[in-house]
């Protein structure tokens with residue numbers, strides 16, 4: 001078990017390179033199961049969740065070679081198993097993405113039910129209902145999702161909610177079904193959905209309207225692509241943009257403007273100063289005075305991302321007034337609020353809504369990370385807090401942020417990683 005020991009307050013100043021997108025990588029890597037030849041994936045972040053999904057690919061028989069820190073060559077032609085073992089599948093929800101491709105390849109697939117997270121249940125009913133509409137038979141046996149299909153059929157799937165995972169999973173399952181037409185209505189519009197579609201279309205798939213409400217997939221019978229570069233991580237970029245708004249001036253290198261409109265709009269509303277240096281580099285500076293309070297409600301893209309909620313809450317704890325944060329995606333994604341309160345934050349959480357009354361300053365404390373984005377919000381708070389902050393259980397951070405303490409320390413933070421007690 002590891003923890004961070006953070007001395008605060010420290011100003012942050014400098015440039016940070018944004019890594020490749022965790023959530024696009026976690027979608028694209030399982031889709032490689034459907035390819036007919038090896039592919040080199042570039043700009044893949046070297047983080048725990050990626051190492052887990054690569055271990056899952058190897059457990060299926062794929063050949064995985066790390067040609068450089070962020071360049072991974074995967075050969076799916078050696079895949080010889082249709083089962084994802086518990087000890088791997090249970091580590092990460094994205095393991096569910098392998099089920100559809102395994103069904104396409106083998107006519108069967110067994111994946112352990114993904115667990116819930118600390119911020120509430122993470123059901124997969126939209127995935128299961130969609131696959132059933134495509135002709136798949138599914139039972140749950142001893143915690144495993146056991147699926148088989150004799151013949152896939154064309155289907156029009158209407159998602160009850162703009163689910164990122166269900167959209168990606170069903171779109172990916174549909175691409176290599178020659179003669180089958182799959183329509184996904186109320187599809188998620190996230191950039192990671194679009195990036196997965198661009199990867200598959202680059203390999204010869206026929207996906208239309210990814211990034212819009214109704215995705216149409218005309219199945220093909222062959223998919224090949226030499227290499228593909230994953231998009232930058234808009235949530236990592238957003239996290240460092242918030243860090244700048246809280247503590248100084250950071251040049252973000254590797255930002256895609258259209259992926260971050262809602263995040264950057266709200267940051268400017270809070271008083272941060274944004275200057276685009278060029279198409280991919282954004283300078284974010286803290287306001288002259290105090291951060292201004294906000295009213296935020298998380299929503300599917302292009303709304304305000306739930307994955308930025310914890311980071312904004314850390315920033316708003318020292319705003320000049322009262323902010324309201326409503327969680328429209330995960331109503332119980334507020335564990336970080338209780339930890340921030342140990343640092344002096346004045347936050348009331350009630351039924352999916354947090355009232356954050358700005359205080360003059362935070363003070364360092366021992367706090368507990370509970371999930372990936374909550375962890376980073378506690379690091380941000382520790383950087384501005386007076387005194388020493390200990391963030392326990394930072395393995396959550398390592399799931400989603402590459403070299404996080406080195407990036408912050410290069411900007412002037414004082415973070416030491418150490419073994420917990």
Ligand code: EPZ
Pocket residue numbers: 022023026093094121122123124125126127128161162163164165166188192306307329330372373400
């Ligand atoms: C993806 O999770 C992301 N994970 C999450 O990021 C992100 O918070 C979430 O999308 C929302 O943007 C990955 O991409 C690996 P959903 P996903 O399906 O696909 C409900 C991070 O920090 N739902 O869009 O699981 C669900 O409970 C992670 O990087 C069902 O009810 O999210 C939630 O309330 C955390 N049944 C809502 O839909 C289903 O079958 C949106 O979930 C599926 C989802």
